[in-house]
Amino acid sequence: MGKRIIWVFWGIFIIVLAANTFSGKTKALVKTKEFPKNEPGLSLGVITDIEMLNRKIFAVENNPQRRVLVFSEDGQYLNAIGREGYDEGELKFPILVSGWDKEIVVHGDSVFSFFKEDGTYLRRFNAFIQAISFVYVQDKIYMVGANRESKNLIEVFTRDGDYLTGFGEKFIKIDYSLFPKVKDHPWGMELIVYHGNLLTDGENLYYLNSMFGKALRYSLDGKRLVEKDIVSLFGPGGREVLKENERQYIRKEIEPSITFEMFADAYLCGNKIYILEQKQPTIDEYASGKKAETVIKVLDKRNFDLFEEWKVRKSEDESLSYLTIEERNGEPIFYFTQFIKDKPRTIVEYRLEK
């Protein structure tokens, strides 16, 4: 009788262990759609950012045309916002996009241009600060900018361009005497060292730094709520990136050359932050034949704790750069910008494998 109970116990233990092993860790994303396809006269150029708003996808095309392309969630091309130019409603060098309520804001060369979803121009203002990342929320622009003259990590403007406030301490101290080439540059090294993503859920701001692995959560009025080191989320690769970036940009043991990042992009949807990571094998793993893989890290937005990691099942030649996410029936649907050498660029939809 006693032995039978022990065997039953071990049986349950093995089943639970197997369920955990094969459910959480083996979740994967698979491609379910690719667009635009057979759209006359439409081919995607260089896409530098992508955003989801009101079930539409907004993709910033920076080259050869300067505009924002709008697609429905099922991949139908709807319209373009802006065109190349210097005048109001035109875009000279669009890089970033953010949407809130029914407005889309496009940023490039320190200018914020506001449009309706259908492309109607609304207003613009020049902040004279190049944004590294920004969000438009509650009628305000919150930006992490490349501005040496400011002590704040985040600057806040009204939608009409009035400067409201700044908050958050810059956590990277640059010794500019080590960098004579950028001594007189208004950006200095800021554009590089503060590279990352500023995200919002309408109540808080979340900033994830991809160069030095720091995550911060603030209330919209600037109160710091959480600060966390997220380097360990990226394992030995993360520690190696941190070490390399400190050598290049903090201690300048070597001339800054190649920029390394812990992750490629991040997006907030629901209660989670999704991080797109291009995971490279370590030297030992590489020697044993392991290849690079793309994963999505799922974080708890409240404290940046890691929930899960999902593999993105894609072909080796396919490169995914930016992501946006929509939650439908509780399931996240991912849209990535895709690049395959010698093939037209596309946006690809991925879903969790059933």
Next chain:
Amino acid sequence: MSAPKKTICSVLILLMFSLIQFAPGFQSPSTAQKMPLIPELEKIMDAKTTTIVLLYGYICLGCPLGIYIYSVRDRQDTLFVVPSQYKPNEVENLRRAFSLKCRIVKGDDPNIEVFVNKLGEQLKIDKTQRNLILEIKDRTIVKIRYY
């Protein structure tokens, strides 16, 4: 180790602008001829003004123009003139972003824009490059640069 990411292309594109300053032959040409200032500019400059920066072209902060503006942030003998279309908050944004200590004046008089355009045509530069730096001596322009 994570390899360099395609996703930093935006940063690299922007960095190209910052690096372009080091490219040979990118320095703006200058003219040595002396020419008088227009009364509308004379009116807004003061006794200590030695340089007038007319920001009537496209402003790219990562380009040599941004570097120039940053380099004169502590100078009080420089006068910035911006087009009348600038909103007051944009003037303040310009001042704050660069910590400019000099005066920034909106060129509300249409003759200033006429003067800028005339100068631009003489220099054969398009509208986007009409960020003109006038060096002044005895109320006369002694040197012109543009970005």
